[in-house]
Amino acid sequence: MADAHPFFTFTSEILSWRLGGQAATPVPGTDAPSPDPGRTAVRVERVVRAARERRHVLLLGLGTGDVAAALADALPPAASLTVLTPDTVAAARLRDAGKLAWVGPDGNRQLLADSSRQALFCLPAMTAPLGPQTLVTVNPEPCPPEIRQSLVWLRRMLAEVVSLPKPDKAAAPAPVTLAVLARPDEPALADFFAACAGLAQRAVIAWDARAVPASGRDAASRLGMPVRHLARPLSGDFAAQRNTLLAACPPGRILSLDPDERPGPGFRETLPRLAAMPGLAGAYFPRLTLYPDPGHVKAGHGLWPDLQLRFFTKEPPSRPRYVRPVHERLEGLAGPVVLALDAPLLHLNRLLTDDAAVTAKLAAYDAAAGHHAHRLSRDYPALPLEFFTALAANAPDDRVLLLPGLW
Structure with a gap:
């Protein structure tokens, strides 16, 4: 779709292709426990409160999908939400189960999925203003240690990276x-x-x-x-x-x-x-x-x-x-x-x-x-x-x- 959001275009292609060795369906006994609705509501309210006066929210981690879906509904329409996840298998599973209905080809509610944490950093860095206008927060739902490690890295990168200052016009490039x-x-x-x-x-x-x-x-x-x-x-x-x-x-x-x-x-x-x-x-x-x-x-x-x-x-x-x-x-x-x-x-x-x-x-x-x-x-x-x-x-x-x- 020519006018689709770049995150939607990218994620659609990534989720259509499975990395070698990835399971298409969950292994019996490994499903995450059903989240508690009350706890989800508290977590969502905490993010909404922190996002006041912000134009963009980056939620790091998809988890069960419940926090993301509730947040997509609770944030003001003018505030954009992007959920970043390195767990492409779980993302595809939630999509197939109909739990990503808040994601569409256009609009400001998007999912960005890729097993590469560098890709998850670079795409927002190329498209979204980083700084005080954007809230970067990690989904508090439980997740595997390797996923949590990537999310913590992403949070620090997105929070600490800055644009290179413009060079002095009088400074000549070195040979x-x-x-x-x-x-x-x-x-x-x-x-x-x-x-x-x-x-x-x-x-x-x-x-x-x-x-x-x-x-x-x-x-x-x-x-x-x-x-x-x-x-x-x-x-x-x-x-x-x-x-x-x-x-x-x-x-x-x-x-x-x-x-x-x-x-x-x-x-x-x-x-x-x-x-x-x-x-x-x-x-x-x-x-x-x-x-x-x-x-x-x-x-x-x-x-x-x-x-x-x-x-x-x-x-x-x-x-x-x-x-x-x-x-x-x-x-x-x-x-x-x-x-x-x-x-x-x-x-x-x-x-x-x-x-x-x-x-x-x-x-x-x-x-x-x-x-x-x-x-x-x-x-x-x-x-x-x-x-x-x-x-x-x-x-x-x-x-x-x-x-x-x-x-």
């Missing part, structure tokens, strides 16, 4: 070095370098090879900036390869991109703002994996927002270094870290290679990790690319968020 790991046989290399032209002042490229390929030099010329080329066989250790690349980069701001990525809408405009922020340690970007075609994005259960730390500072007090041979992680940053929700990266890995190549790549990851951890699937929840780019473009207050330490 940026583009850092790239590449293979000589990487598909669409020339297109990647052309898409990155103008993002940085210089580049360093580490090739998975014994010698710098001539074809790679030719493709990198499309960057239109000074480029330093290195050659080193990967040998199954991505962290070691990235640390070699990092050591070759001069001190200052680093932008690390992979050849199967492209800067998305807003990325080019946000990057100078980050480069002009004094003391910035790093920045995360949401990554949109295009699949099964260029017009759709994988979503749900951790497939989105797929946050990537790709911009960071290489100078004291930060001492960045990658760890773990596979799914490498950057450590050693010191200082503020932001999340640039208005600057997505486009991930083209499933569009640039066929299933055989992806399967081979996952097998290489397993070999480097020393165990089987990856499986190729052709069935994923997905939403139109326009759904996500429109959210980023329309996000209030330039959604570059200063993250609290608990991130």
Whole structure:
């Protein structure tokens, strides 16, 4: 539905697809006890009282559905209610039982469901004003410990995150070095370098090879900036390869991109703002994996927002270094870290290679990790690319968020 609320659109897609291993029906004997109506009324009155003079209420946790339904009825019509739940199985069960009748395609009573707590944070952060206008409260109904842990994390994030202040107009962006790991046989290399032209002042490229390929030099010329080329066989250790690349980069701001990525809408405009922020340690970007075609994005259960730390500072007090041979992680940053929700990266890995190549790549990851951890699937929840780019473009207050330490 074109005019449906984004939370309704997102949740409908997520609940239509079950994560592997999730049970579609409750296991006998595990149903939650029936809530006491008197206790529900007391809990709802407490929230309504706290929500006076507020325009928005975020209720964290769906529970039995009773508190949410009663609150949807008790809040003033002008006050919006969004219920966030990481328990997608319970949400689908309540929907099928008719206990989510207060949720509709439009209107200001919405449910947002996803097993990813990062998605549950990012969607409200992109669409709702956070601050004194919004009450963030945890549903007091009992829930499993792992669900409660996610809800507590969400409450702290939504309560403590703030928008990054606008930079001083007189502050010039610091020079940026583009850092790239590449293979000589990487598909669409020339297109990647052309898409990155103008993002940085210089580049360093580490090739998975014994010698710098001539074809790679030719493709990198499309960057239109000074480029330093290195050659080193990967040998199954991505962290070691990235640390070699990092050591070759001069001190200052680093932008690390992979050849199967492209800067998305807003990325080019946000990057100078980050480069002009004094003391910035790093920045995360949401990554949109295009699949099964260029017009759709994988979503749900951790497939989105797929946050990537790709911009960071290489100078004291930060001492960045990658760890773990596979799914490498950057450590050693010191200082503020932001999340640039208005600057997505486009991930083209499933569009640039066929299933055989992806399967081979996952097998290489397993070999480097020393165990089987990856499986190729052709069935994923997905939403139109326009759904996500429109959210980023329309996000209030330039959604570059200063993250609290608990991130």
